[in-house]
Amino acid sequence: MVLDPPLAHPLVGRLAIIGIGLIGSSILRAAAARKLAGTLIAYDGNEAVRARAAGLGLADLVAETPAQAVADADIIILCVPVGAMAAVAQDIAPHVKPGAIVSDVGSVKASVLNALRAHLPEGVHVIPGHPVAGTEYSGPDAGFATLFQNRWSILTPPEGADADAVARLSQLWSAMGANVETMTPEHHDLVLAITSHVPHLIAYNIVGTAADLEDVTQSEVIKYSAGGFRDFTRIAASDPTMWRDVFLNNREAVIEVLGRFTEDLIALQRAIRWAEGDKLFDLFTRTRAIRRSIIEIGQETAEPDFGRERG
Amino acid sequence: MVLDPPLAHPLVGRLAIIGIGLIGSSILRAAAARKLAGTLIAYDGNEAVRARAAGLGLADLVAETPAQAVADADIIILCVPVGAMAAVAQDIAPHVKPGAIVSDVGSVKASVLNALRAHLPEGVHVIPGHPVAGTEYSGPDAGFATLFQNRWSILTPPEGADADAVARLSQLWSAMGANVETMTPEHHDLVLAITSHVPHLIAYNIVGTAADLEDVTQSEVIKYSAGGFRDFTRIAASDPTMWRDVFLNNREAVIEVLGRFTEDLIALQRAIRWAEGDKLFDLFTRTRAIRRSIIEIGQETAEPDFGRERG
Ligand SMILES: NC(=O)c1ccc[n+]([C@@H]2O[C@H](COP(=O)([O-])OP(=O)(O)OC[C@H]3O[C@@H](n4cnc5c(N)ncnc54)[C@H](OP(=O)(O)O)[C@@H]3O)[C@@H](O)[C@H]2O)c1
Ligand SMILES: NC(=O)c1ccc[n+]([C@@H]2O[C@H](COP(=O)([O-])OP(=O)(O)OC[C@H]3O[C@@H](n4cnc5c(N)ncnc54)[C@H](OP(=O)(O)O)[C@@H]3O)[C@@H](O)[C@H]2O)c1
Numbered sequence: 001m002v003l004d005p006p007l008a009h010p011l012v013g014r015l016a017i018i019g020i021g022l023i024g025s026s027i028l029r030a031a032a033a034r035k036l037a038g039t040l041i042a043y044d045g046n047e048a049v050r051a052r053a054a055g056l057g058l059a060d061l062v063a064e065t066p067a068q069a070v071a072d073a074d075i076i077i078l079c080v081p082v083g084a085m086a087a088v089a090q091d092i093a094p095h096v097k098p099g100a101i102v103s104d105v106g107s108v109k110a111s112v113l114n115a116l117r118a119h120l121p122e123g124v125h126v127i128p129g130h131p132v133a134g135t136e137y138s139g140p141d142a143g144f145a146t147l148f149q150n151r152w153s154i155l156t157p158p159e160g161a162d163a164d165a166v167a168r169l170s171q172l173w174s175a176m177g178a179n180v181e182t183m184t185p186e187h188h189d190l191v192l193a194i195t196s197h198v199p200h201l202i203a204y205n206i207v208g209t210a211a212d213l214e215d216v217t218q219s220e221v222i223k224y225s226a227g228g229f230r231d232f233t234r235i236a237a238s239d240p241t242m243w244r245d246v247f248l249n250n251r252e253a254v255i256e257v258l259g260r261f262t263e264d265l266i267a268l269q270r271a272i273r274w275a276e277g278d279k280l281f282d283l284f285t286r287t288r289a290i291r292r293s294i295i296e297i298g299q300e301t302a303e304p305d306f307g308r309e310r311g
Numbered sequence: 312m313v314l315d316p317p318l319a320h321p322l323v324g325r326l327a328i329i330g331i332g333l334i335g336s337s338i339l340r341a342a343a344a345r346k347l348a349g350t351l352i353a354y355d356g357n358e359a360v361r362a363r364a365a366g367l368g369l370a371d372l373v374a375e376t377p378a379q380a381v382a383d384a385d386i387i388i389l390c391v392p393v394g395a396m397a398a399v400a401q402d403i404a405p406h407v408k409p410g411a412i413v414s415d416v417g418s419v420k421a422s423v424l425n426a427l428r429a430h431l432p433e434g435v436h437v438i439p440g441h442p443v444a445g446t447e448y449s450g451p452d453a454g455f456a457t458l459f460q461n462r463w464s465i466l467t468p469p470e471g472a473d474a475d476a477v478a479r480l481s482q483l484w485s486a487m488g489a490n491v492e493t494m495t496p497e498h499h500d501l502v503l504a505i506t507s508h509v510p511h512l513i514a515y516n517i518v519g520t521a522a523d524l525e526d527v528t529q530s531e532v533i534k535y536s537a538g539g540f541r542d543f544t545r546i547a548a549s550d551p552t553m554w555r556d557v558f559l560n561n562r563e564a565v566i567e568v569l570g571r572f573t574e575d576l577i578a579l580q581r582a583i584r585w586a587e588g589d590k591l592f593d594l595f596t597r598t599r600a601i602r603r604s605i606i607e608i609g610q611e612t613a614e615p616d617f618g619r620e621r622g
Contacts, residue, residue: 190526195532198517209572224443226463233602233611251584255584281552300544305617308612308617309312
């Protein structure tokens with residue numbers, strides 16, 4: 001897929017990205033490719049990442065401090081792990097200009113909204129966001145301009161948020177190829193618990209279980225992983241810091257959904273124990289329809305094996 | 312990937328495949344491409360499948376009955392669901408020639424070995440097998456000649472099996488591009504419980520849980536599936552009959568591994584509840600190493616997102 005051609009006039013004057021990892025660098029690349037901002041500014045707490053971002057030419061200016069990055073910026077997007085949002089908000093608070101939009105891309109929304117509002121002054125538009133797009137890789141080299149293309153980006157504006165500011169942020173995501181939805185932070189956190197957080201937890205867990213079995217060697221697990229196991233290892237290879245922060249910040253919804261998952265799993269286990277083949281068959285038939293729908297709306301490939309190289 | 316060039320002399324005189332689905336048709340295609348058999352014979356219980364197989368030219372002869380298929384065959388491979396193995400063994404038993412090899416590709420081995428031995432006469436070499444390769448699709452159109460390339464194929468010869476017969480079957484799999492291993496049926500069933508059966512069960516289960524939540528709509532689950540959920544839907548779209556039979560026939564090992572999985576998951580849930588970030592971080596770090604190993608030995612692609620089309 002390709003991006004639409006560059007705009008004749010940028011949507012944003014100064015766009016500042018804090019955290020130049022997979023997501024931050026993808027925003028920078030998409031914004032540069034489509035000329036969405038007059039000036040692109042980037043900052044990262046990690047010196048090596050700043051140097052790499054400068055080397056890759058990801059921004060017009062790679063700032064040396066958070067203060068320098070946000071000075072006079074119209075839209076600021078925090079692209080750091082969820083657990084680092086409060087610290088960054090505190091760092092930038094004295095330097096954000098009135099009327100600026102401060103958003104983020106964190107995978108959890110209620111706790112981030114609280115963190116941002118606790119630190120940022122009145123007169124700054126706090127509008128959290130979350131692009132539902134990513135890969136298992138991290139860092140400035142992992143990003144690409146089409147990451148958000150045909151994916152959903154969720155905004156969770158607090159009650160009473162400025163409609164014009166929400167519209168401007170929404171336009172920016174649309175211009176990067178995303179479909180934009182708004183919902184409450186609480187609903188976001190529940191929806192993502194089932195569509196993202198619990199799947200990651202389960203994937204991490206089964207990979208851990210496999211590593212710890214006494215009667216099956218690690219080498220056997222690895223050799224015969226093409227039977228299904230390897231599908232889980234992709235998301236179980238995602239960044240540990242990011243995911244630790246997700247679980248610590250979305251505890252309630254994750255524990256609630258996990259409770260449902262476990263209840264259902266125990267019912268399945270019982271059906272296996274009592275050889276209730278029809279119950280198994282019914283579930284296995286029902287679940288196919290969901291994949292079909294995901295493929296139909298273009299959120300998944302229909303290629304066998306995700307289109308992995310054959311053989 | 313491509314197959315090696317055809318052999319100058321076939322390895323097998325008459326090779327008979329019973330069940331012309333994903334696996335059966337892949338064997339037929341690989342055997343034809345490399346000229347591994349003097350004559351290829353195929354049979355399926357489903358008339359439409361037989362017609363399609365004939366139309367695709369998958370065999371030299373598409374037999375009308377199991378008896379016709381196995382008459383004078385040197386190697387016979389049963390490629391039907393695990394629950395159908397006993398019935399097929401019974402159908403063919405009177406017609407298999409002495410000294411022939413009867414094998415299968417079923418995903419469970421102890422129960423299949425019992426079923427085959429119960430029905431087949433002395434003097435026939437029963438050597439069960441299982442190629443650890445597949446996709447989420449079924450039927451004669453889903454197969455391809457390189458399916459077994461660079462994958463492991465496990466043979467589970469019973470004690471006292473004829474070494475020469477095992478070697479001939481092993482050669483056949485090698486010639487289709489597979490690496491061959493032998494192990495006991497019981498060990499196979501435990502290894503596959505963790506590398507394939509329980510991963511499938513968990514995938515089916517989470518897709519079912521997602522479909523049943525009251526506070527998150529099906530359309531939300533589908534829209535935001537790119538956050539991780541969609542990875543699970545691939546294997547949860549696999550054939551219901553095949554998978555029902557797997558669970559009914561590998562109950563003990565599946566329930567044992569499931570017990571470990573649940574125990575580990577509850578410990579993780581507790582770590583989340585008590586905000587034990589270090590425990591989460593440690594597990595999430597450990598699991599990355601396993602994916603790296605799977606990629607290193609060529610059982611997985613290193614491409615982000617399995618190499619799915621970007622955007
Ligand atoms: N990955 C995904 O699939 C995905 C998808 C949607 C949303 N998200 C969300 O997007 C955010 C970023 O994820 P990512 O995958 O882009 O992460 P990433 O590739 O690891 O990049 C994060 C960057 O932020 C830097 N950083 C950490 N703390 C900082 C601080 N206090 N001040 C300035 N910079 C700091 C990190 O530096 P170090 O190198 O020193 O750590 C790193 O360079 C997370 O909140 C995540 O939940 C991720
Ligand atoms: N799919 C995988 O990823 C995979 C991987 C490794 C091993 N296996 C094993 O391979 C075997 C076949 O799986 P598959 O995916 O190839 O299945 P498939 O595509 O569904 O094909 C199975 C074929 O066998 C036919 N059949 C069923 N019962 C029969 C009988 N009694 N006599 C003759 N034909 C009969 C079926 O006919 P109908 O159309 O009437 O059902 C169907 O055409 C299973 O034992 C499975 O456990 C599968």
